[in-house]
Amino acid sequence: MTIHQGIRVPVWFAMLLLCVQTLHAETWQDERYQLSMTSPDSWVVMSPALLAKTNAQVSHITGRGFIAGYALNETDTLTFPYMLVQFKPYASLPDKYRPKAKPDEQGKLGLVYALVKAFRQRPLNETIDTPQFIDQYGNDHARLIRLEEDRFDFTGKIPHEAGTEPIRYHTHGVIGKEGVGLVSVFTVENFSGLTYVIDNDMRTLAFASDASMSAMPDEPPAPVPTPNEKPAEQAEAETAESPEPMKPAPVQPEPLPAEEEQGPDDSAEASGTDEQNAENPGNSAALVIILSLLGVGLLAAVFTAWYVTHKKALARKERNRARRERLQASQDSAPSQSSQPRPTTPAKARSRGSTGHRNSGTTRS
Numbered sequence: 001m002t003i004h005q006g007i008r009v010p011v012w013f014a015m016l017l018l019c020v021q022t023l024h025a026e027t028w029q030d031e032r033y034q035l036s037m038t039s040p041d042s043w044v045v046m047s048p049a050l051l052a053k054t055n056a057q058v059s060h061i062t063g064r065g066f067i068a069g070y071a072l073n074e075t076d077t078l079t080f081p082y083m084l085v086q087f088k089p090y091a092s093l094p095d096k097y098r099p100k101a102k103p104d105e106q107g108k109l110g111l112v113y114a115l116v117k118a119f120r121q122r123p124l125n126e127t128i129d130t131p132q133f134i135d136q137y138g139n140d141h142a143r144l145i146r147l148e149e150d151r152f153d154f155t156g157k158i159p160h161e162a163g164t165e166p167i168r169y170h171t172h173g174v175i176g177k178e179g180v181g182l183v184s185v186f187t188v189e190n191f192s193g194l195t196y197v198i199d200n201d202m203r204t205l206a207f208a209s210d211a212s213m214s215a216m217p218d219e220p221p222a223p224v225p226t227p228n229e230k231p232a233e234q235a236e237a238e239t240a241e242s243p244e245p246m247k248p249a250p251v252q253p254e255p256l257p258a259e260e261e262q263g264p265d266d267s268a269e270a271s272g273t274d275e276q277n278a279e280n281p282g283n284s285a286a287l288v289i290i291l292s293l294l295g296v297g298l299l300a301a302v303f304t305a306w307y308v309t310h311k312k313a314l315a316r317k318e319r320n321r322a323r324r325e326r327l328q329a330s331q332d333s334a335p336s337q338s339s340q341p342r343p344t345t346p347a348k349a350r351s352r353g354s355t356g357h358r359n360s361g362t363t364r365s
Helices: 002-024 048-057 105-115 117-121 130-136 192-204 232-241 258-262 266-279 281-338
Strands: 027-030 035-038 066-071 082-089 143-147 151-158 167-175 179-187
Touching: 027 066, 027 082, 035 082, 035 192, 048 066, 105 117, 105 130, 105 143, 105 151, 105 167, 130 143, 167 192, 179 192
Parallel strands: none
Antiparallel strands: 027 035, 066 082, 082 179, 143 151, 151 167, 167 179
């Protein structure tokens, strides 16, 4: 009896400590995204100011947009290690990888592929499974290490601008109805001191029941046809069942009265034109403007042609008048030149008995 009583005391003491730890553990909740997580023991929630500073400084492998954070100690500056919580809506991912229903293994891998930029270095094989994805996709920046029912884990390194050692991180994700919840722990040392936090506290991240993956439909919803569009099956059935429509017999035109055969009714045409003008006043105004511009252009062309022709005629008349004046002047000067006496050659004086020839070789002394 004494032995049993001695055993009960440690058991009750252990249960009391467990209850105290359970009561001491706080739960973080976000009503907007319906996310919750048990706060890690001895970690301090980041203040809004520090969280805003962290969003401005830290760019995770999945981008920014942190909605909560934890630090190991009370601080106003970001010091390692620290923990950050994110929510990535499906609307921020390519439409091809947005789940419309509960995703299968390939759908979950496609979701992780679209979420992590480091995985998108090569095209995704749509028939790939988890072991192949772990072996073929990933590098030092990110590598998938686990994929479960609605949870996954990946880890890697980020270059550290202020130090030589890279920043190590471990991210745990949970798939929800409208997006993915992520919690990541960052450190510049190894994860030996953070094993419990990674394997226990971080895995308490969860969506509410109506926002979890279980709330998604089993099959994607059928596309909603537009008001003027019929479903493909109904359209095919109607096409197969409906007979070929009969062509109506051509209608012979009735003979017109004698007066109507002579010509169209001017009043009907005028009324039709008035109705068209009344229905489309803008077209009528535009037509009037175009015709006015064409008339002005035609008048300008006619005036230009007349002016050029008139100038050419005046120039031709002026040339003819000048030619006549030159001809008249030459005719007036011709008689005056012919009336003048022709000059004669003066005669040489000769002595009597001289023949006018000189004897060569004689001289008169």
